[in-house]
Amino acid sequence: MVKAVYPGSFDPVTCGHVDIIRRAARVVDELIIGVLVNSAKQPMFSMDERCSMIEEAVKDISNVKVEAFEGLTVNFAKKHGASVIIRGLRAVTDFENEMQLAQTNHSIDNDIDTLFFTTSLEYAFLSSTIVKEIACYGSDITNLVPDNVAAKLKKKFKDNK
Ligand code: ADP
Secondary structure, three states, X not given: OOEEEEEEOOXXXXXXXXXXXXXXXXXXXXXXXXXXXXXXXXXXXXXXXXXXXXXXXXXXXXXXXXXXXXXXXHXXXXXXXXXXXXXXXXXXXXXXXXXHHHHHHHHHOOOOEEXXXXXXXXXXXXXXXXXXXXXXXOXXXXXXOOHHHHHHHHHHHHHHO
């Protein structure tokens, strides 16, 4: 039984994240998406909003669940009995930081390994930050985020005007 965690800010979840979730859920038995409480970042969406957007977007995948967490990813993984951390790699620019994170986590806990999925080409440029920027100027984001997230983003920017 292989359990994995997929940690991130998911502010908001994008089609790039969902692609990684779908592919990872096929190779592990159980996948827990960890939505990070990051005091250093001021997120656009609340923790509840971020979690429920992911839950809605992946509700058809039976072996995935979503949970908020704070602190070290390895502790979150241990709490769930997970031995694998899933991360996505978009470009060479992600590589250095991701490698450092993976090595740090492995040195904290030898039993935990990081499994990388390279992004599908159509999402290689995609990040939550880019999506928010495009949405802010009223451009079309329908192919970049799940439908429920697109609706939420549209509402957010309309309400803020
Ligand atoms: P963080 O704040 O930890 O970078 P993110 O929510 O931005 O969290 O991303 C979580 C994980 O998803 C990271 O491993 C990141 O590289 C990966 N990821 C983000 N966007 C994409 C994408 N478009 N394709 C594949 N992986 C992605």
